[in-house]
Amino acid sequence: MIVTRSPLRITFGGGGTDLPSYYREHGGFLISAAIDKFVYITVFDNFTPEYLVRYSSNERVASFDQIKHPIVREACRLTGATKGGIEIVSMADIPAGTGLGSSGSFTTALLKALHTRERNVIHPQDLAEQACHIEIDLLKEPIGKQDQYIAAYGGITCFEFCKDDTVKALPLRLSDEIRGNLEDSLMLFFTGFSRSASETLKDQDDKTKKSDPDMISNLHYVKELGLQSKEMLEDGQLDQFGAIMHEHWMHKRKRSGNMSNSKIDQWYELGMRSGATGGKLIGAGGGGFLMFHTSDKKRLRHAMLEAGLREVRFRFDFEGTKVIAQ
Numbered sequence: 176m177i178v179t180r181s182p183l184r185i186t187f188g189g190g191g192t193d194l195p196s197y198y199r200e201h202g203g204f205l206i207s208a209a210i211d212k213f214v215y216i217t218v219f220d221n222f223t224p225e226y227l228v229r230y231s232s233n234e235r236v237a238s239f240d241q242i243k244h245p246i247v248r249e250a251c252r253l254t255g256a257t258k259g260g261i262e263i264v265s266m267a268d269i270p271a272g273t274g275l276g277s278s279g280s281f282t283t284a285l286l287k288a289l290h291t292r293e294r295n296v297i298h299p300q301d302l303a304e305q306a307c308h309i310e311i312d313l314l315k316e317p318i319g320k321q322d323q324y325i326a327a328y329g330g331i332t333c334f335e336f337c338k339d340d341t342v343k344a345l346p347l348r349l350s351d352e353i354r355g356n357l358e359d360s361l362m363l364f365f366t367g368f369s370r371s372a373s374e375t376l377k378d379q380d381d382k383t384k385k386s387d388p389d390m391i392s393n394l395h396y397v398k399e400l401g402l403q404s405k406e407m408l409e410d411g412q413l414d415q416f417g418a419i420m421h422e423h424w425m426h427k428r429k430r431s432g433n434m435s436n437s438k439i440d441q442w443y444e445l446g447m448r449s450g451a452t453g454g455k456l457i458g459a460g461g462g463g464f465l466m467f468h469t470s471d472k473k474r475l476r477h478a479m480l481e482a483g484l485r486e487v488r489f490r491f492d493f494e495g496t497k498v499i500a501q
Contacts, residue, residue: 177218178500179288181280181326182209182492183269185363185457185466187408187416188423189401191430193319193336194376195311196383197394203336205401206347206408207325209492212268214280218288219262226251227262246282249309254289261292269487272369274458279322282306283496291498299495300344303327317380329495333405353411358491360413360468362475364446364484366439368462378431393426400426417452417468424455439465442482449478 189205197203221227228234228247239257242248251257263285271277283306290297297305306323310316320342324334328344331354335343349357382390400423407416424443428434435443439456442465446454450471457464464487469475476486 176500177288177291177498178215179284179291179496179498180213180215181284181287181496182329182494183212183214183275183277183280184209184322184325185275185361185464186321186455187331187401188404188419189398190321190423190427191319191379192394192398192401193321193334194317194380194383195319195340196380197391198336199338199340201391201395201398202338203319204334204398205321205336206331206333206405207321208331209325209329209495210275210489211492212275212487212489213492214265214267214277214284216281216284216288217264217266218292219264220292221260221262224259226259229262229264245314246278246309247285249313250282250285250289253305253309254286254295255293256289263288270369272462273365274456274463276322276326276458278310278316278318279306279324280326280496282309283323283326287496287498291501299327300342302496303342317377319376327496330493331491347405348409350411353408353413354491356411357408357413357416360417360470360472361489362467362469362472362479363457363487363489364442364465364467364479365487366442366456366462366465366484368436368439378433390430393430396426397423413468414452414470417454419453420455420466420468421447421453424453427455442479442484445478445482446475450474 184207187206192203193205226236226242228242236242239251283302286302286305303324307320331347333345333347400419404416404419446467451467451469454467457466
C-alpha cells in the first residue's frame, strides 16, 4: 500500500497571471503558500486484473483507458501503470470546488503515488510539469500552473511563469519571526458556496487570448500587486500587505461577473469593518473561502461566526507532495 498527500494552497498575490494565455505573451508572477490541509491518494495492488477507482464515484473497469475520471486515466497512461491490478482511493481534508487548488493537489498526489508504485524517482519540478501536462495540455482545462507547482513544492513560494513555458520557483525570503507573524495574522472562512473554477477561468482565458484591453490591463496590475506583496512580506510590513490584498481583490472582482455575489460582498465588507486590514476570495471566484489579514483575530472571528461562516484554522506546509506510507 502506498499513501501520498499533497497540500492545498492559498494565494498571496498575482493570481491569474499563471494561465498560459497570459504568461506566454507577458510573463507571469505570483506568490502562493501551501497549507496543512491535504488531498490523500492511496494505491493498493489488488488480486484481480481490474482497475478499482474510488473518489466521489466508484469505478471498476477492465483497462486503464476505460477509466472515466480523466485525470486518473491520463496519470495511469503517463506513469506506465497500464497493466491493471490497481485500486486507487482519494480523500481530502476539504472538498473540491472551494478555491484551494484541490485539482492540482489531486493530480500531483496521484502521480507521486503511481510513480512510487512504478519505482520512479521524480523531482518536484517534473512532478508539477507532468500534472500541468495532464490538466492543461491533454485535458484542455482553462487553468494556470500555480496549483500543481505549489502542491509539488510546498512552502511559501514565488513563481515566475516565463514566456517559454518554463517556471522558476524560489522560496519567499521570510525570517522565522515574520513567517510566524504572517501565519498568526491570516484567517480562512468558508462561505458555504462551492463551484467549479472552469467557467470563470474560461472567461478570463478567452478574453486574454483575444487581447481584451481591460483584461490585459487588469492582469498587468495584479502582477504588479504580486511583486509589491513580495516586497512588503519580506520587509515584514504585514499591514501594508493586507492593504495590497484588499486592492488585489477589488481588481480581481472586475474580471468577471461570476467572481463574487451579494452575500460574499456583504461578508467581505463585514470583515473589513471588523478588524481586517485586507482580504480576498481564494481561487477563481464565485465561492469557497474568504481569507483575511488582521491584527485582531478575536474581533474578526466573532463577527464572521455570528454571520454564519465557518472558520478553518491552518498552518503553512513546507513538505509539498510526499509519500507518507509505503
